[in-house]
Amino acid sequence: MGATGVREPAPAAGLRVAVVGSGPAGLYTAEALLKQVAAADCPVHGVAVDVIERLPTPYGLVRYGVAPDHPSIRSIADHLRQVLEDPRVRFLGGLAFGRDLDRELLLRCYDAVVYATGAARDRRLDVPGEDLPGSAAAAEFVRWYCGHPDAAPEGFTLDAESVAVVGSGNVALDVARVLAEPASALRTTDVPERVLAVLAASRVREIHVLGRRGPALARFTTRELRAVGELPATDVLVDRAGQDPGALDPAGGNGGPVRPDRRVRENLAVLADWAARPPRGRPRRVTFRFWTRPVEITGRDRVRGLVVERTRLEESGRLVGTGERSTLPVQLVLRSVGYRSVPLPGVPFDEMRAVVPNVEGRVRGADGTPRPGEYVAGWLKRGPTGVIGTNKSDAAQTVRSLLADLLPAAAAPSHDGPPAPELTALLAARGVRPVSYADWLGIDARERELAAELGRRGGVKLGGWAELHRACGHGPPGAEQRPAAHPGRGADPACPADRGGADARPPGPSGG
Incomplete structure (x- = not known):
């Protein structure tokens, strides 16, 4: 663990990739990176993946966008947990894109960035x-x-x-x-x-x-x-x-x-x-x-x-x-x-289709040419279609594009240049400490304790930002972390979800 309380990235990684969004789209992207880099014909022998999430909790719509009695959710959550527990993957929660970090900072710190923030707005x-x-x-x-x-x-x-x-x-x-x-x-x-x-x-x-x-x-x-x-x-x-x-x-x-x-x-x-x-x-x-x-x-x-x-x-x-x-x-x-994706600051966005313009996951700029190091997956890539499992093949396609672009340079001797700055160190200098996977486990443990206190099975979700931050030791969140409420309705969703058509499920956070 580093001084920030967040596990340091895997050493001597051939590639460092940031995935923005910890829902199915984001975590299937992380999994595809691990598998494809480990393939026998891959010239790079290491990858470190940082999964960046606005919430202090991972899993996106699997946690917040599907009915809790849905029979397949437990198995999906168990699979996604295995991805997060891989030593080559690091969870950095509580970081809002556009507030705590931006595309320029991520492109300084990583070889590539994959945007997978789902579809946050309803039609x-x-x-x-x-x-x-x-x-x-x-x-x-x-x-x-x-x-x-x-x-x-x-x-x-x-x-x-x-x-x-x-x-x-x-x-x-x-x-x-x-x-x-x-x-x-x-x-x-x-x-x-x-x-x-x-x-x-x-x-x-x-x-x-x-x-x-x-x-x-x-x-x-x-x-x-x-x-x-x-x-x-x-x-x-x-x-x-x-x-x-x-x-x-x-x-x-x-x-x-x-x-x-x-x-x-x-x-x-x-x-x-x-x-x-x-x-x-x-x-x-x-x-x-x-x-x-x-x-x-x-x-x-x-x-x-x-x-x-x-x-x-x-x-x-x-x-x-x-x-x-x-x-x-x-x-x-x-x-x-139906649902619509939300534009990310500085990232190209097609307002008509409500997606990031791309070809097989490669982000395209206003002139139609690919933007080096930037990729997209999930609903933000293809629109709110398919079911949770659709994100797996979608992520695999994006990762194939990413590796086709980056592996030749990563395998060349010239790749051994000055190391990129470490994101958590730069954030620490600004007084920002991400929520770590260990912090998330603290939330999970408190939810299990709460279930036992109430005589219920498994875990019971904590109710709100303050409880989540107390459980993970981060203190109460600032008012800026809560979106303004609409009169007579709930809060305006500031994060995505996906389950298909969303099948179609919305969003929850970083869901598609």
Whole structure:
């Protein structure tokens, strides 16, 4: 350990690489670097990777962007932990790009920099009433129940009886499931205790899941779709009004200009089964409404209703409204219609596509030429598409580009020049001490202690910046570390997430 309390980088490394973002995209990039440099035909025999993260906690959306009861999260987190525990990898948390460091500093200290900060902003519906209290991004709700430190503890009270979830991806399913699930079922997860209390007191009884297009074009994965039907105290219905004949028939209509694949056929079979079931009078109800788009959120002081319009596809495949409108009497609207990456200071950004311009991971400048030493991975590279595992092949491609560019120079005798400055030493001179992996383990240990104190299993997430910093010995954070809150909503997300389409999951921090 150095004087800063952060493990020193691996000695005599052939390459030193900084990865900005510790979500799946960032950590799969670190893993790809280790594997590809270790390959038999690689002329460089060492690499040191520093993973830089704004939060004091790693793992991005795996920790903060996916429902806590998701069955695959534990195995993904265990795999990412192994990457961070490799002696060639160093975690530097609590460092905000643009505040504590910038691209010029990183390019001074490393042979290459890979930006992997995911997609932090949700897309808007762009309908009247969207800024009313009671209208929020599903990503905010996810961060709230996952205990993200940027999420205001009082962000959601769940005093609404009827909720509309706008979107047809896995995030929308997660949100609907958490709203419908008994709070007791989440006591075995790491959901913060204060969140459990709100969920236990929830007045939500009706949940509408809205898809603008037909069921065959929904992005649900079948396993997560089935999970909604397995909720013990919830009726699951499918609104048949406006459906095309055969739209829920896996061998018949497909609801759009697509050829049904296995996932689509299985999804349609699940939905057809639900559509055929009569309600059983259970305490809560989830209703799937396809070919339905929001056109206005009504209310004066807060959300009182959602005006929706039936839709259809023209022969060209363009989605249009039919003019048939109705109003859902909801008091909470959560939008899950996609995510956008946030520009990084000094790094090229395509505002239209919301990505860093690149070719196979090589960052391109305004003139279209690659910028030496700068690379990108994950959602920031390709947009919010795919699932968590998509980031693995994506990262491998970026690393292949990086090594093709850098290995010839690294293997040449001229590479033995003056060593680059050590980042943590430069930060220490400014009075900045990163959160180390050992500090993160202190947070993890405190969360396990908290679970034991509460009679819960595993760990329970700490609730907010101050608790996280106390647990890792860094003291309370400055006010500048918390983004400003929007009236009537949670905090504006300052960090990314990804799970596909985000499948599509948002972001959490550095997620894609």
